[in-house]
Amino acid sequence: MRLNPALEVARKDLLSFFRSKSTLFWTLAFPLMMMLLFSSMFGGRGAMFTIAVVDEDGGQISRAFIDALNSTNVTRLIQFPNEAEAREQVLEGKADALLMISEGFSKNLTSGRAAKLLLYTTEDPQVRTAITNMVKGFVDAFSEEYRRRALSELERTMPPSIPAGGMTLSREEVIGFLETFARPVKVRIASIAKPEVTSETAAYWGEKGHWITVMLAYTLIFSGMVSAASLLAYEKLLGTVKRMLTSPASRWSLLAGKLLGGLGILTLSQVVLVALTILWLRPEVNWTPLLIPLVLAGDLASLGLGFLVVELSPNPKTANEAVVTVGIMVQFVSGLYFPLEFLPDPLRAVAEVIPFTWAVKALDGLLVMGRGLESVMVPVTYLVVAAVIFTSLAVALFPRWARVE
Amino acid sequence: MKALEVIDLTKVYGEVRALDSVSLHVEEGEIFGLLGPNGAGKTTLMEIVAGLRTPTSGSVRVFGLDVLEEGREASKLIGFNPQETMLYGDLTGWENLRFVASLYGMKEREFRRRVEELADILGVKDLLRKRVSKLSGGQRRRLSLIASIIHSPRLLILDEPTVGLDPDARRDFWEVILRLREEGSTILLSTHYMEEADELCDRVAIMDRGRIVALGDPEELKRRYGGMAKVVVYPKMKLARRVEEALSEMGFRPSRLGDGLVVEAEDPAGLTPKLISELSARGLDPERVEIRSPTLEDVFLNLTGRPLMEVME
Ligand SMILES: Nc1ncnc2c1ncn2[C@@H]1O[C@H](COP(=O)(O)OP(=O)(O)OP(=O)(O)O)[C@@H](O)[C@H]1O
Numbered sequence: 001m002r003l004n005p006a007l008e009v010a011r012k013d014l015l016s017f018f019r020s021k022s023t024l025f026w027t028l029a030f031p032l033m034m035m036l037l038f039s040s041m042f043g044g045r046g047a048m049f050t051i052a053v054v055d056e057d058g059g060q061i062s063r064a065f066i067d068a069l070n071s072t073n074v075t076r077l078i079q080f081p082n083e084a085e086a087r088e089q090v091l092e093g094k095a096d097a098l099l100m101i102s103e104g105f106s107k108n109l110t111s112g113r114a115a116k117l118l119l120y121t122t123e124d125p126q127v128r129t130a131i132t133n134m135v136k137g138f139v140d141a142f143s144e145e146y147r148r149r150a151l152s153e154l155e156r157t158m159p160p161s162i163p164a165g166g167m168t169l170s171r172e173e174v175i176g177f178l179e180t181f182a183r184p185v186k187v188r189i190a191s192i193a194k195p196e197v198t199s200e201t202a203a204y205w206g207e208k209g210h211w212i213t214v215m216l217a218y219t220l221i222f223s224g225m226v227s228a229a230s231l232l233a234y235e236k237l238l239g240t241v242k243r244m245l246t247s248p249a250s251r252w253s254l255l256a257g258k259l260l261g262g263l264g265i266l267t268l269s270q271v272v273l274v275a276l277t278i279l280w281l282r283p284e285v286n287w288t289p290l291l292i293p294l295v296l297a298g299d300l301a302s303l304g305l306g307f308l309v310v311e312l313s314p315n316p317k318t319a320n321e322a323v324v325t326v327g328i329m330v331q332f333v334s335g336l337y338f339p340l341e342f343l344p345d346p347l348r349a350v351a352e353v354i355p356f357t358w359a360v361k362a363l364d365g366l367l368v369m370g371r372g373l374e375s376v377m378v379p380v381t382y383l384v385v386a387a388v389i390f391t392s393l394a395v396a397l398f399p400r401w402a403r404v405e
Numbered sequence: 406m407k408a409l410e411v412i413d414l415t416k417v418y419g420e421v422r423a424l425d426s427v428s429l430h431v432e433e434g435e436i437f438g439l440l441g442p443n444g445a446g447k448t449t450l451m452e453i454v455a456g457l458r459t460p461t462s463g464s465v466r467v468f469g470l471d472v473l474e475e476g477r478e479a480s481k482l483i484g485f486n487p488q489e490t491m492l493y494g495d496l497t498g499w500e501n502l503r504f505v506a507s508l509y510g511m512k513e514r515e516f517r518r519r520v521e522e523l524a525d526i527l528g529v530k531d532l533l534r535k536r537v538s539k540l541s542g543g544q545r546r547r548l549s550l551i552a553s554i555i556h557s558p559r560l561l562i563l564d565e566p567t568v569g570l571d572p573d574a575r576r577d578f579w580e581v582i583l584r585l586r587e588e589g590s591t592i593l594l595s596t597h598y599m600e601e602a603d604e605l606c607d608r609v610a611i612m613d614r615g616r617i618v619a620l621g622d623p624e625e626l627k628r629r630y631g632g633m634a635k636v637v638v639y640p641k642m643k644l645a646r647r648v649e650e651a652l653s654e655m656g657f658r659p660s661r662l663g664d665g666l667v668v669e670a671e672d673p674a675g676l677t678p679k680l681i682s683e684l685s686a687r688g689l690d691p692e693r694v695e696i697r698s699p700t701l702e703d704v705f706l707n708l709t710g711r712p713l714m715e716v717m718e
Pocket residue numbers: 405418421422423441442443444445446447448449450488597
């Protein structure tokens with residue numbers, strides 16, 4: 001069997017990769033650490049909502065209500081002194097809903113009247129449904145508990161029989177009658193218009209499925225560019241590029257080997273990262289074969305871009321620095337760690353033309369939102385186009401880079 | 406057939422003429438040396454031959470193949486061992502060699518056979534399974550040499566192959582080079598050690614600032630440009646002045662070389678006993694007396710007016 005230069009380039013690059021502690025750290029250990037840390041901080045127990053609370057009542061029962069809601073762990077409550085400030089939070093996307101406890105809440109309850117709560121949520125249907133159900137469920141439980149306590153108090157203090165009109169009612173009869181009254185606390189639901197705050201907002205840290213997106217996208221953005229750069233740059237640093245160029249092996253087979261090695265490194269990292277995420281978080285996501293072209297296109301786009309940056313840099317050191325800088329910036333504006341809505345407008349405009357932003361969106365679309373082919377058509381096409389452009393440019397500039405003079 | 410023909414080769418980098426109309430040829434089976442100080446143009450010449458750089462003008466043929474026009478064919482005949490060792494530190498020796506073999510499209514079986522054979526010759530058998538980053542400088546050089554000859558090239562280009570090696574290791578390396586020549590390789594090597602050029606090379610081109618200042622068999626070069634032989638008298642320290650005066654009185658024009666006084670001589674073997682007896686007659690017995698035949702260093706000094714070693718700091 002003849003030894004094939006392209007395959008051997010890929011093989012030795014993979015070997016070097018898995019033997020180098022620093023590359024292993026950045027491609028595998030770092031994203032895993034991030035996942036373990038952040039998912040346990042925010043998401044370990046399922047989706048978590050932030051609710052801005054305004055307690056206009058300030059009574060004993062309203063405070064007990066807030067404490068009880070806080071202790072559920074499903075929500076994070078932030079209290080605000082007035083409605084305007086709380087509303088601002090929701091509009092800025094810093095909270096998912098606003099809960100108003102109106103004046104008289106405690107008094108109404110103690111005097112046997114119905115007490116009202118006002119819940120404003122964003123218009124996003126998923127967030128709205130989730131929060132409404134959660135708050136209603138909680139209020140039901142709270143009402144039930146309150147009613148039970150109120151009645152047992154009544155039972156304790158009421159005389160055994162009460163004369164009512166012409167007849168006498170026993171204590172049991174009175175309590176039985178009162179029990180038919182439902183819900184002492186009523187919730188009215190309204191919404192605050194803020195269409196940009198989408199389901200992704202709530203999903204970010206809490207949604208376990210998004211971590212699969214993070215693992216795939218971190219690799220195809222950061223690891224891709226950084227390993228592409230080192231794959232080329234270290235040949236120049238070691239001078240080994242001279243061995244390649246004095247041999248009869250064609251430049252194309254060398255570049256093909258580099259691309260193959262890069263894809264191998266990324267794919268292996270992605271498999272390991274996704275497998276560990278599944279083991280750790282057990283997310284429920286929608287697996288689809290559409291992920292394969294999407295991830296491959298993303299991998300190629302970032303390898304192509306990484307090669308391109310090296311080829312345009314004056315020396316390997318600047319190349320590595322450039323790639324790390326670009327890689328970190330792209331990661332942060334891609335929507336990987338927080339929604340695009342959080343970015344200031346000009347940055348957001350930039351983010352939206354970066355193909356990797358589309359990759360993140362498409363990955364979440366497939367994995368978390370269970371979307372199908374039609375919805376990811378555009379992002380996948382865009383990514384494939386970017387991959388083709390970056391890779392062809394990298395190929396075109398390769399001979400120039402390979403010169404040793 | 407000539408292994409290498411370099412015709413009127415010029416390479417210009419901005420203001421610097423790294424090579425200035427260099428012409429030379431190397432016969433098949435020869436060990437040919439390029440001797441010169443830093444910046445003489447040795448690496449530039451070798452890398453043009455190996456196809457790594459393009460000349461500004463001139464041509465290079467390797468076994469009749471034009472390296473500019475038929476570079477791929479020529480590259481199969483050439484083994485280039487660069488000035489730096491160029492190996493992957495995180496791969497083992499074996500893995501490094503296997504990779505290089507693939508660049509030449511070698512068959513797996515042939516590669517194994519060749520590695521065994523070469524590892525034996527160079528005494529690195531036990532090192533092949535170790536990562537290159539764990540090897541010493543000398544061990545890396547050996548491995549790097551194997552990488553350059555794994556495909557059995559007919560012309561082997563070695564750019565300063567022994568730089569940084571201790572004298573023993575250097576001699577071992579020379580033996581390997583002689584052995585490769587015996588097996589049929591033609592060798593072009595560069596060096597700035599004059600003994601290396603002298604002891605190893607059949608012919609030497611002495612280069613300075615991009616030009617060949619002399620070319621030929623080392624003995625012939627020394628005879629033609631080396632000047633007269635020298636007798637070096639090392640006087641007792643306290644007598645140095647008086648010895649110098651005595652030599653002048655005897656009609657010589659001594660010059661100082663370190664602690665020694667140098668006297669040129671056409672017949673050093675005849676002169677030496679005479680010098681010693683005349684000096685003892687004046688009560689000026691020297692510590693010791695040495696005869697120095699001309700070296701390539703003298704050749705370089707006489708031709709360029711500058712010492713070879715000093716230029717190299
Ligand atoms: N890529 C380059 N760009 C500009 N100048 C260069 C380049 N390569 C070599 N030179 C110049 O060409 C001249 C010859 O350099 P070269 O490396 O061939 O010398 P050398 O004989 O190999 O020296 P050394 O003993 O230091 O290896 C030097 O003046 C050097 O500065």
